[in-house]
Amino acid sequence: VGHLKRLIERNTEQEKQRRRTELALLQAQINPHFLYNTLDTIIWLIESGEISESVAMVSSLSNFFRFSLSRGQNVITLKEEQQHIRSYLEIQHMRYRDLMEYEIDIPEELDGYILPKLTLQPLVENALYHGIKIRRRKGLIRVSGRIEGEELILEVADDGNGMSVERLDEVRSSLFDGRKEGFGLRTVHQRIQILFGQEYGLTLSSTPEDGTRIFVKIPMRTSEKEMGE
Numbered sequence: 001v002g003h004l005k006r007l008i009e010r011n012t013e014q015e016k017q018r019r020r021t022e023l024a025l026l027q028a029q030i031n032p033h034f035l036y037n038t039l040d041t042i043i044w045l046i047e048s049g050e051i052s053e054s055v056a057m058v059s060s061l062s063n064f065f066r067f068s069l070s071r072g073q074n075v076i077t078l079k080e081e082q083q084h085i086r087s088y089l090e091i092q093h094m095r096y097r098d099l100m101e102y103e104i105d106i107p108e109e110l111d112g113y114i115l116p117k118l119t120l121q122p123l124v125e126n127a128l129y130h131g132i133k134i135r136r137r138k139g140l141i142r143v144s145g146r147i148e149g150e151e152l153i154l155e156v157a158d159d160g161n162g163m164s165v166e167r168l169d170e171v172r173s174s175l176f177d178g179r180k181e182g183f184g185l186r187t188v189h190q191r192i193q194i195l196f197g198q199e200y201g202l203t204l205s206s207t208p209e210d211g212t213r214i215f216v217k218i219p220m221r222t223s224e225k226e227m228g229e
Contacts, residue, residue, distance in 0.1 A: 018194045021187050022074060022116070035061075041095050057094055063087040068118065075195075078145070078152075079111035085120045085143060092128055099139065100132050106145035106154070113152055114221050116191045122184035123156040123202075123214050131160025131212050139211075151200075152218050159211040168206050175202060185214070192218060 038061055045054035067076075067084035082104060089102045124141060132139040145154045163171065175189045189202040196219055206212040 014194055018074075018191065021191050021194065037095065038091055045094075053094065057091060060087045060090040060094075064091065068121075073117065075114045076117045077111060078106065078113050078115060078154075081115060081117065081120055082106060082111075082143075084118075085124050088121055088124060089141070096128070096133070099136070100128060100141060101138065102141045102143070104143045106143065110145050110147070110152065112222050114223065115152075115154075115216075115218055116188075116195060119188055119192070119216060120154065120156065122188055123216070126184060126214070127156055127158035127160065127212065131158035131162070134161040135209075147220065150220060152220050154216040154218075155213060156216075157211065157213040162208045162210050162212055163206040164208055168204065172204060188216075192216070 038057065042054050042057050042061075045051075045057065064084065064087040067080060067087065086104060089104075093100060093102060120143060124143065127141045132141065139158060139160045142157045143155070144157070145152065147153070171185070175186050185202060192201045200217050200219065203215045203217070204212065205215075
């Protein structure tokens with residue numbers, strides 16, 4: 001009875017922690033600066049007479065927030081996650097067309113696997129603002145996916161500024177400590193581990209002047225019920 005009680009208490013605390021991190025990440029993504037900047041760009045496009053581009057940007061912005069909410073669901077399919085990051089990248093490409101290009105290369109056979117919502121978008125944002133923009137030359141953000149054994153590996157890579165060994169160690173450490181720095185990456189990492197276990201989460205590699213690669217490792221699941229098994 002005592003063991004069962006402790007197990008229930010632990011599961012309850014894990015569920016609370018999962019919901020706290022999910023809420024924190026959702027709040028971080030509804031970024032007023034991102035919204036204001038996007039609206040400013042839309043106004044500029046309209047004033048410049050580029051009506052079709054302004055309509056496309058409004059559509060992408062609507063899709064971005066619609067997929068951020070995900071009808072209140074905690075997990076979504078990889079196909080839905082792709083639609084979310086595509087909306088984000090479409091908006092940023094219109095804003096930074098002279099600075100960035102992007103590719104999404106995830107095989108269709110992976111579409112039905114599920115993952116915590118808002119897993120890839122913070123990684124893509126990190127690649128843009130801490131990789132591509134810092135180097136100030138046109139760069140590429142590439143999102144890809146593959147299966148390795150019984151695991152799903154997603155990768156967000158950029159050919160931007162990269163990081164020194166010391167800086168890379170700091171970012172890796174930020175995945176585990178409570179510092180404000182690296183909030184988006186840390187929250188994604190912690191949510192994955194809460195849902196799937198300590199063997200899953202994020203890993204990073206980076207080379208100065210050559211770019212950064214962030215890998216997401218999660219088990220292959222096709223329903224939320226399987227996530228608790």
